[in-house]
Amino acid sequence: MMSSSSAAHQLRQLKPLYQHVVNNFVAVLAAPLAVAAAVNAARVGPDELLRWAQALRAAHVFLALFVPAAAATLYLMLRPRSVYMVDYACFRTRPNCRVPFATFLEHAKLVTFVEGASIDERSVRFMTRLLERSGLGEETCLPPAHHYIPPYRNMEASRAEVELVIFSAIDDLLAKTGVSPGAIDILVVNCSLFAPVPSFTDMIIRRYGMRPDIRNVHLSGMGCSAGLISVGLARNFLQVAPRGAHALVVSTETITPNYYVGKERAMLLPNCLFRMGGAAVLLSTSRARARFRLSRVVRTLTGAQDGAYRCVFQEEDGEGHRGINLSKDLMAIAGDALKANITAIGPLVLPASEQLLFALSFMARRVLHRRVKPYLPDFRTAFEHFCIHAGGRAVIDELQRSLGLSDEDVEASRMALHRFGNTSSSSVWYELAYIEAKGRMRKGDRVWMIGFGSGFKCNSAAWECIQPARTAEGPWAESICRYPVDIPEVLKH
Numbered sequence: 001m002m003s004s005s006s007a008a009h010q011l012r013q014l015k016p017l018y019q020h021v022v023n024n025f026v027a028v029l030a031a032p033l034a035v036a037a038a039v040n041a042a043r044v045g046p047d048e049l050l051r052w053a054q055a056l057r058a059a060h061v062f063l064a065l066f067v068p069a070a071a072a073t074l075y076l077m078l079r080p081r082s083v084y085m086v087d088y089a090c091f092r093t094r095p096n097c098r099v100p101f102a103t104f105l106e107h108a109k110l111v112t113f114v115e116g117a118s119i120d121e122r123s124v125r126f127m128t129r130l131l132e133r134s135g136l137g138e139e140t141c142l143p144p145a146h147h148y149i150p151p152y153r154n155m156e157a158s159r160a161e162v163e164l165v166i167f168s169a170i171d172d173l174l175a176k177t178g179v180s181p182g183a184i185d186i187l188v189v190n191c192s193l194f195a196p197v198p199s200f201t202d203m204i205i206r207r208y209g210m211r212p213d214i215r216n217v218h219l220s221g222m223g224c225s226a227g228l229i230s231v232g233l234a235r236n237f238l239q240v241a242p243r244g245a246h247a248l249v250v251s252t253e254t255i256t257p258n259y260y261v262g263k264e265r266a267m268l269l270p271n272c273l274f275r276m277g278g279a280a281v282l283l284s285t286s287r288a289r290a291r292f293r294l295s296r297v298v299r300t301l302t303g304a305q306d307g308a309y310r311c312v313f314q315e316e317d318g319e320g321h322r323g324i325n326l327s328k329d330l331m332a333i334a335g336d337a338l339k340a341n342i343t344a345i346g347p348l349v350l351p352a353s354e355q356l357l358f359a360l361s362f363m364a365r366r367v368l369h370r371r372v373k374p375y376l377p378d379f380r381t382a383f384e385h386f387c388i389h390a391g392g393r394a395v396i397d398e399l400q401r402s403l404g405l406s407d408e409d410v411e412a413s414r415m416a417l418h419r420f421g422n423t424s425s426s427s428v429w430y431e432l433a434y435i436e437a438k439g440r441m442r443k444g445d446r447v448w449m450i451g452f453g454s455g456f457k458c459n460s461a462a463w464e465c466i467q468p469a470r471t472a473e474g475p476w477a478e479s480i481c482r483y484p485v486d487i488p489e490v491l492k493h
């Protein structure tokens with residue numbers, strides 16, 4: 001009798017054949033029909049065929065040609081316009097902003113003596129433990145204001161960080177694409193924890209002298225997944241703007257005002273994880289010179305449940321120190337949000353073979369009262385690259401497990417976390433840049449960006465590569481040769 005493991009092995013070997021048949025179902029069905037038609041035509045002969053053609057009425061011929069042509073024209077006119085990414089640029093961190101672990105911890109120890117701060121020796125020991133396990137490396141960066149004792153957290157220092165990060169990313173992007181600021185019709189910016197007046201979009205419009213009729217939106221309080229919300233919003237604007245319009249999307253998080261000086265453990269965690277970063281992305285409805293096509297944006301929100309709503313929460317602790325409280329339930333909540341998101345995006349991106357297996361397992365579970373394991377679709381059949389928000393080591397672990405991804409699939413996320421830390425909504429762009437800097441992107445490759453964040457939200461964007469980057473410039477230019485690095489579970493110094 002065949003053992004269950006060898007049966008499973010045989011089934012695995014048959015899977016490529018199954019995928020080939022199901023995914024090419026129309027061709028598999030059409031080929032024998034075409035052969036049968038050709039054989040039949042040969043049997044009846046050309047005279048008979050000509051007689052049939054002459055017997056057709058003009059009205060039938062007209063309908064047979066006009067109806068499909070009209071339907072195709074209507075479809076082409078009414079389908080939403082395609083949106084493309086012309087290019088993107090990430091803020092390139094500077095050596096003078098680096099915070100090796102020793103510097104970070106020494107600085108935190110000195111902050112314990114600052115008047116008003118209640119962060120203490122125990123908090124520093126806790127942060128040491130977290131840093132060792134965080135997956136962050138020695139080159140992540142904090143804004144200049146955080147290198148002072150006490151760290152500056154005022155408006156002026158916060159604005160200085162914004163200007164440093166977003167203006168340099170935008171400068172790089174405009175230089176790369178050759179698009180002038182006056183050609184930008186739509187501007188969408190997201191930054192969750194800092195919403196000054198005038199807004200980020202006003203700062204950008206003033207700095208670059210943009211047109212007075214530019215459509216602009218600043219999204220705040222929307223968490224780390226807001227970058228993909230911005231992309232979705234820009235796409236919606238572009239689809240109703242004149243053809244060839246340009247949208248600039250800027251995603252960042254401002255760290256300066258958010259250094260926490262209390263001793264709540266759940267609020268000390270962001271001090272250890274969040275680091276400087278930002279990205280600027282140029283979208284357009286013109287395909288000319290575009291590098292990627294945006295194929296999907298799918299947003300899911302689980303905030304109607306209390307636990308999900310409160311799991312990333314800005315508040316004051318018992319002593320009045322403001323910070324971000326990250327719940328220990330975050331991983332479970334992220335898992336649920338991911339489930340909701342893949343349920344929504346799966347049918348839009350998975351090939352028919354995976355959808356059929358999923359539907360069969362769903363029905364089997366119904367019939368057999370859940371005694372069959374649910375089938376986890378293989379998203380590697382839909383995407384060649386994965387950019388998973390680098391929220392923390394445990395977040396990437398959870399996603400890798402839930403999606404059944406290989407170590408190579410999540411390499412970009414782990415390396416971005418190591419090199420840049422949790423850069424919030426811009427992390428997925430650093431990951432895309434990693435894949436490109438490694439030379440792994442090919443024309444036609446599909447990319448899945450998955451963002452997580454407060455709310456609690458899980459948002460996805462799917463892209464298709466038209467033209468890979470020609471050079472490894474950008475945020476990884478100096479460090480890509482050292483990556484990938486081995487990241488131990490616990491880093492001991």
Ligand SMILES: CC(C)(COP(=O)(O)OP(=O)(O)OC[C@H]1O[C@@H](n2cnc3c(N)ncnc32)[C@H](O)[C@@H]1OP(=O)(O)O)[C@@H](O)C(=O)NCCC(=O)NCCSC(=O)CC(=O)O
Nearest residue numbers: 133134223224265266326327328330391392393394453454
């Ligand atoms: C911090 C970690 C690297 C630690 O990893 P480990 O698995 O090795 O260790 P661990 O989970 O046992 O945690 C180590 C110690 O920290 C404590 N600990 C962990 N998480 C905590 C939390 N949220 N609140 C309070 N304490 C916490 C544990 O109790 C334990 O203490 P003890 O040993 O004493 O019991 C990991 O937990 C992690 O990556 N967490 C995810 C971080 C996260 O929430 N990221 C999302 C950021 S939000 C975001 O990106 C989006 C947004 O803001 O919108």
